[in-house]
Amino acid sequence: xxxxxxxxxxxxxxxxxxxxxxxxxxxxxxxxxxxxxxxxxxxxxxxxxxxxxxxxxxxxxxxxxxxxxxxxxxxxxxxxxxxxxxxxxxxxxxxxxxxxxxxxxxxxxxxxxxxxxxxxxxxxxx
Numbered sequence: 001x002x003x004x005x006x007x008x009x010x011x012x013x014x015x016x017x018x019x020x021x022x023x024x025x026x027x028x029x030x031x032x033x034x035x036x037x038x039x040x041x042x043x044x045x046x047x048x049x050x051x052x053x054x055x056x057x058x059x060x061x062x063x064x065x066x067x068x069x070x071x072x073x074x075x076x077x078x079x080x081x082x083x084x085x086x087x088x089x090x091x092x093x094x095x096x097x098x099x100x101x102x103x104x105x106x107x108x109x110x111x112x113x114x115x116x117x118x119x120x121x122x123x124x125x126x
Contacts, residue, residue, distance in 0.1 A: 002030070003030060003031050003032045004027075004030035004032040004092040004093055005032040005033045005034075005035065005089060005090055005091050005092055005093075006023050006026060006027050006030070006032060006033075006034050006035065006091065006092070006093045006094075006095060007035045007036075007037055007082070007085065007086055007089065007091040007093070007094045007095065008020055008023045008034065008035070008036050008037070008068075008094075008095045009037050009038070009039070009082060009094065009095065009096050009097075010036060010037070010038050010059055010070075010097075011038065011097075012038065012040070012051075012052035012053075012055045012056050013055055014055045014058050014059070015097075016055075016059055016097060017058070017059065017062050018097075018125075019095055019096075019097050019125055020036060020059065020062050020063060020066070020068070021062075021066075022095070022125055023095050024066045024068070026093075026095075030092075032092070033068075033089075034066065034067070034068040035068065035069065035071070035085075035089055035091065036059070036063045036068050036069065036070040036071065037070075037071050037072075037073065037082065037085055038056065038059075038070065038071070038072045038073070039072075039073050039074075039075055039078045039081045039082060040072065040073075040074055040075075041074070041075070041076055041078075042074050042075065042076050043076075044074070056070075056072065071085070073085070078108075079108060079111045079112045079115055080115055082094065082112060082115075083112060083115035083116050083117075086116060086120055087117060087118075091120055092120060092121065093120065093121040093122075093123060094112070094116075094120060094121070094122050094123070095122075095123050095124075095125060096109070096122065096123070096124050096125070097124070097125060097126075098124050098125065098126050109122060109124070
């Protein structure tokens, strides 16, 4: 089987642990590397929020326990930042969590697909 690199996009919520764990199960099949990414807007100061910084610290611990790194980037264009990170790290598959608002998710996924190169697969997990 071909080697694949997987990128999991997370928010500052502990519930994103499920995405990391599911991706870890998938990556075992592909023998690739697992990358975890959180992109926040330039105007967001998440370190001032105890809940958000605690959640990121928690996700960092989960990532570290499975041998993955959690990167946090600031950008006002989240989709473009994810696409650039995917290209830079030779990502084959991007895993996103399902949005509670389908319309927003569809617009974001369309925008991301338009920015991605080399046929990168997008999987949306519940």
